[in-house]
Amino acid sequence: MVLSFAAVNAQSGYRDGYLITTSDERVEVSILHRDWPSNPTKFRYRLPGTEQVRYGDLTTVKEFGFVEGGLRYRRFTVDLDGSDVRTRFLSESPKPEFRRSTVFLQYLVDGEADLFYYENGNRRYFLYRSGESTPQELISREYLNGTRIVDNTNNFRSQLQQKVSCGVERADLLRVHYRKNSLVDFFTDYNHCRGAAVVRYERFEHRPRVRFAAKVGVERLAGKGLHERGAGVLRYGVEPITAPRLGLEAVVTLPFANRRWALVAEAYYHRIQHQTVAENELIFDYQSVALVGGFRRHIGLGRETSLFLGAAAMYQFPFYSTVTMPRGGAFAPRTPSVSGSNGAYQVSGGLLLFDRYQLELQYTTAQNLIQTSLYRYTSLHTVSLLFAYRLR
Known part of the structure; x- marks a missing residue:
């Protein structure tokens, strides 16, 4: 029964896309779009003119995406805060507990300054980079100080002011929230301010x-x-x-x-x-x-x-x-x-x-x-x- 359902799902939802292998070869493929709730670690694809299902993952693919916008993922090795976000398990340290992971990050904005998104279970992260540097996490977290919860969720604004700021006043930064639409708008405005070309990536949106x-x-x-x-x-x-x-x-x-x-x-x-x-x-x-x-x-x-x-x-x-x-x-x-x-x-x-x-x-x-x-x-x-x- 499990195998039959896997076969059923493997035959629907393919979209024209591409992948870049670890040897920097770009291949035009059809990718099974699964509307991933978390960032994928592997995906299914087919070569043009064939029905054979192949698999791409973190060991064989550097980047993949869809030809007509929508989604683009790239592999990075990054430091992510691994501390628990559940209230009763909050860390007592004000510093992030970084853990190094190799993941597919989703592009949100591509420009002089890039914005990425990563989601895994109940954790979601936004990361940024300038030029071709390694993406850095925008920090937004809470921690315990005795029995008191310390709200440290606004640290990301300080990072933006120091690293990704182009004529932005403090009052403007206060209007930026740790949400996808808000950060996408901020990074888009930054790239425009710098006179850089910018591409915004959005998930496929279909009208009902x-x-x-x-x-x-x-x-x-x-x-x-x-x-x-x-x-x-x-x-x-x-x-x-x-x-x-x-x-x-x-x-x-x-x-x-x-x-x-x-x-x-x-x-x-x-x-x-x-x-x-x-x-x-x-x-x-x-x-x-x-x-x-x-x-x-x-x-x-x-x-x-x-x-x-x-x-x-x-x-x-x-x-x-x-x-x-x-x-x-x-x-x-x-x-x-x-x-x-x-x-x-x-x-x-x-x-x-x-x-x-x-x-x-x-x-x-x-x-x-x-x-x-x-x-x-x-x-x-x-x-x-x-x-x-x-x-x-």
Whole structure:
């Protein structure tokens, strides 16, 4: 199972890029963009015209990036503060506890003065350098002095004033924060002030994409009905019921993680009719409009095929609906009208072909279709088989 998922992920999300080997050879490649939450230590790539997956890492690659902007990483051996940032484990030393590491640093600004970013777990670092020197960490940390936490997070401003300053007043430095956008703006302004060419590197940004799909399918409902009366409970069986379903779905693909996550909204109509009369059996004539909201995760199988898993919440709004429930003994059947919304949860999985045809299997948790009675209710589970056609 692990190997099959690795193979699935290896086939999607490749972007045109390059790498520079340790022998200073530049090679044009396609790199698997994984939207790395931490700086990568290795990456997957393919040579032009081949499907073979290769691996680059800190021992074989000096630099890699994407052709059309976005991301650029370069290997450096740098000193990074390794002291713990968690409050109860803070260091008692005001000085950084440097540890030498060889890592891929992410370029944020390339100019006369460069700005880099490094993230590893819950630690994030900004580093800078002038010319071709070794990057130095911009220090922002807290430490303990007895039982008191000393805020030493503004040291980086002193470093900027001493090393990367071009007509900057102290008041201007106070407006610089230890955040990506703030530091990128500061280093960009510095390079402009020095008359140097400057390149800003940003992660790939995509606008959310909205797609609509027409959906049809069948539902299979089964469960029971309950009537609480006095000290006892009457149980009524519900034979499996098949009902048609027709709806419209909107999918908003999110602009991160290689666009594998999406928000999903759906409205659909269905009518449940069950006319067979038997002892202790419910009779349905139930129709409603259901509204669904949730999320979906895609797993690529190839350039035009993917699996998906989803979860959602659903609310039904019935109209002109009744559920006839026998009362047993000498009592006549009771047919309460159905009104008010009722909710449930849905989980689903399916296959998307050619980014247009969708086959989905969906399970809906138990629903009570009778909302107007305190003593009568249903518990119906639903399994649905759905087909969708995505509109352009």
